[in-house]
Amino acid sequence: DVKVTQSSRYLVKRTGEKVFLECVQDMDHENMFWYRQDPGLGLRLIYFSYDVKMKEKGDIPEGYSVSREKKERFSLILESASTNQTSMYLCASSLVREGRETQYFGPGTRLLVL
């Protein structure tokens, strides 16, 4: 079974704090993703990574950065948290077989920025 874990289920931070969200997958997947989920907006892609140290901006990268130093770990960083970053953050990794890709998700981190 594919297992994607996220370091925290719930986080409460203050405006201006630096926030790290960690994601680990145990299936040697090449690609990893960070999404945020907000009511009525569905999932929006923040950043993704297709290899170690490689990253690409998604649809809403502003205010975020990422790090992928090891294949199994993909971190999302909020350099200076703001209240509009209060959201549910979902990590995913993907299995690619014969050009066909399937994403598998972690349990999510619900972040509250006060």
Add this chain to the structure above:
Amino acid sequence: AQSVTQPDIHITVSEGASLELRCNYSYGATPYLFWYVQSPGQGLQLLLKYFSGDTLVQGIKGFEAEFKRSQSSFNLRKPSVHWSDAAEYFCAVGPLSTTSGTYKYIFGTGTRLKVLA
């Protein structure tokens, strides 16, 4: 532009009734299509996926979906809903090429299912 639409924000059905959740997409070629389910406070779980071949796809938990190219749809169905099916359901479509030559997927805004006892 590629897009995916889930027209129904909320759906309420009685336990034991049949269910159909709608998903419409806009895509230039034959897409890859997915349905995920999210229980409250949880991540997304893959229900089923379509890459090619048989247009009727069977998934987990008794769900199925049918790819209809002429209607640009990939609707999710279940013949008899259980109270435990109450959740939010997301349709996704891709692949969309990116600047790095990799691919990403886009997700609908979700349909929240309520099941009446």
